[in-house]
Amino acid sequence: MIQFQNVSKVYPNGTIGLKNINLTIKPGEFVVIVGLSGAGKSTLLRSINRLHEITDGHILIDGKSITAAKGKELLRMRRDIGMIFQSFNLVKRSSVLRNVLSGRVGYHSTLRMLLGMFPQHDVDLALKALERVNIREKAFSRADELSGGQQQRVSIARALAQEAKIILADEPVASLDPLTTRQVMDDLKRINQELGITTIVNLHFIDLAREYATRIIGLRAGELVYDGPVAEATDEVFGQIYGRAIKQDELLGGAGH
């Protein structure tokens, strides 16, 4: 369970990132955050694992405040939160397997990791994670030999190998074409359903949000303006979130159906 308690973020230059957010996300939910670019989607997502710091309030994960966590405690909490990035953030020159294994570093001592010695159990786990996203056969290829969609699936596998209880995905499909977009979203959805991993995704395609989410959160200028089930998120609601009518480029369109 993730709880936001009066969370605010003000940048040093005075810009408001988040404004008094109160939210509770229950285990196993598939939440999609929507909003214009600059509305604070990324800030909200990254404040959960503290890649971005908040200036006020508290964020609790399973009842424990990550906002107050320090040093090793913070690292330990991050270990349970997987993250998927728009630009994949893989080490392109390393093998796929090594990239997936890098999700396991939180489980072992620093010395052991500097030597790069992973136990067989980790390797098996990594290979299984790759199998789950259907790229087991690419395990020993270099990451940059893979297509964009495949690379994103490697980063999903990294989060799986991490044995994360929560997956944060920050615009996971923004650099992908429509077809691979659906494959990646399908993977995320399947993992969410099969393993019960709480999944929070930032998206700017409205139709994708409707198709995959169980719950939609709308942000506008750092403020929570909508929070509810998909069924209630009508075009009108989106119009309110965006402050205007939906544009064509905010729809992925029918590709892949």
Next chain:
Amino acid sequence: MKSATAAVRPPRTKLYVTVLILLAFLIGSAVQTDATVPELIRGIPEIARFIAEMFPPDWAFFQKIWKPMAETLQMSILGTLIGALFAYPLALLAARNVTKTPWLSVPARLIMNLCRTIPDLLYAALFAIIVGFGPTAGTLALVFFTFGILSKLAYESTEAIDPGPLEAMTAVGANKLKWIRFGVLPQVAPTYLAHLLYTFEISIRASSILGLVGAGGIGLLLKNTLDLFRYDQACSIVIYTLIVVIIIETVSTRFRTYLLKGGKGPASPARSRMFTILGIAVTLALLVWSLLGLKLTGFQPTWWQFTKAMFKGLFHPDWGYVYLPEGEDLLRNLLLTLSISYLGNIVSAIVCLPFAFWAAANMSRSRLVSGSGKLALSLVRTIPEVIMAIIFIKAVGPGPYAGVLALGLHSVGMLGKLYAEAIENMDMGPVEAMTAVGANRWKILAFAVVPQVIPEFLSYALYRFEINLRSATLLGMIGAGGIGTPLIFAINGRSWPRVGIILIGIVVTVSLIDYISGTLRKKIV
């Protein structure tokens, strides 16, 4: 499908073999140069004592410094300008897009590359014998030295120009000279000028050490103070020289960026005309100052005989010297030189790592941290390896060990800078991802940073090895071991056939290593 076969872990034999070979080289080099770890540790207190004696520097010594300092500058001004006079036409001759006839461009490139393989100190030693000790020899050495650098730079930028205007000039019916004047020159002029400034910067550094082999300038004074054990005076010479070098480099770099990137906004024709006139005036003033200031009278009447004897000897190399059963022959000295540069390289590649991370802006929160790291590196870098070598010779005694230390320390400055840039240029995405995974600083380093920068690091280290080898051939000339020692003996004893065979040995070794290293570097990146 290939899936089943592709999922097998590829063998890592290649990696293990490479590491083994590198280690074998390392041990071999350490044995060759007597630079073992205990030996290194034993040298540390001596170096510390030596450094302690350098401080405080004798600031009053400035009165004796400024005259040879002026001579140093005059030599490099004159040398660079004369060198440039020959370099640009040769560059045009060598550029394949300007000179379409291979029987002109191929020999031009050959001359260019030949001039470049001979290092500054060697030119100086040769000219000191031919025309006698003094600034004349230094100026001549710098003419050839700058010619080599500048012609290569100009040639490369000439070959890279846009062929469009050339085609247009051909279509207009221009003859070859008009074609160059209106098609080529307008395109290359700013780059040519920037290269000239850059070469001038290098030539000042070179000029300050030429005195060590008797070719005038501040180097002679430095050698004298060291021989008299006045390390405080030597220290003030080094400091003053560095200040002058840094000031000139800063100004010159400013101009170079202006030339290549242009100022803010479009330059008005009146302003650029003013700059041109100002530039020409300053250059002329410097030229006159150099010509009046330098005592270019040292020409010995016998110089022609010497030159003849030298060329005759060079073309009849002493083949017997290649291998002598009792040792101290060409092959063993070359091997020693290789060992010195390899060991120096390894030392610097390891020592510079913490410096590189210290100096990389994306590895620390505060600019202050990385800024101070960059400053430390550039301070190390500004002291030429030859000066470092004579300092280390005084500290640990003459021999290859001093050479290793000099090369190692000097390369830290250069490699550290390149490494820091490689770190700054890497993709920060994986660092972010590893942070999100919950990795601490060391784990981030091991999984997000190191795998990204390793190929660049290796490539730069190899590149540095090529440069170190060139320096290592010189270091012997001032007593830091390797092939330079028999070379300077042969030059001073005027045994030209021996000089000839040593030169051949150096050129062959340097070219061979360049070739091997170049091939490896292409494979890495």
